[in-house]
Amino acid sequence: MKHTSQKSIAQNIESILTQIAHAEKKYARPFGSVQLLAVSKTRPIEDIHAAFNANQTHFGENYLQDALPKIGVLAEKDIVWHFIGPVQSNKTRQIAENFSWVHTVDRLKIAKRLSEQRAPEQKPLNVCIQVNTSGENSKSGINIEETLILAKEISLLSNLHLRGLMTIPAATDDFNLQRQPFHLLRELKDEIQSQGIELDTLSMGMSNDMEAAIAEGSTMVRIGTAIFGQRTKIL
């Protein structure tokens, strides 16, 4: 794997935080309303160390087997781990036990398992519902029309704390096209909130569409490549 130096990881984080602050200003978002989630999937522990030393504390991982050794080695650090990959039902126990957040809940069965398997002495697991905002272009995420019902069901599960919605739109370089799915997700969040379900999170925006996501109300951008460089490892 191409080596990303500790120094460049720190510099990249600083640069992203500057870009976030600029976008908050440009789109009349309150300063500090967009949180940076560093996506460390496939990256070695040294890279996470480098980011942590640059004051980054929230990290996102996609693959349980890739994540567990890192979580173990870094257990002494004050790191908040987010699971952002597809959730298979035979992996829910380890996800519920080892992560603080899951962004990719898209069906009730998975939500129920996560709630049942979250240890009672732990705080409720923070979850986002993954929504398919790109129609047939994407297979992951629940359809927009079904999201409200799932949100109501999840909000009743005692060991989960429903925080918001997440989406991974079909990739495009066109800024105005990038905004559309994010706009849909924000409208959906507003609709669910109008039904009395408290949501504070829109997990949207990656390295290539971060500004469009912030323009549309993102509260958490999930950034991998722009912090750690191109991924070469395929999992």
Ligand SMILES: *Cc1c(COP(=O)(O)O)cnc(C)c1O
């Ligand atoms: C890999 C990944 C990211 C980060 O993507 P980059 O383009 O590297 O910033 C964000 N969210 C999810 C769900 C991912 O799988």
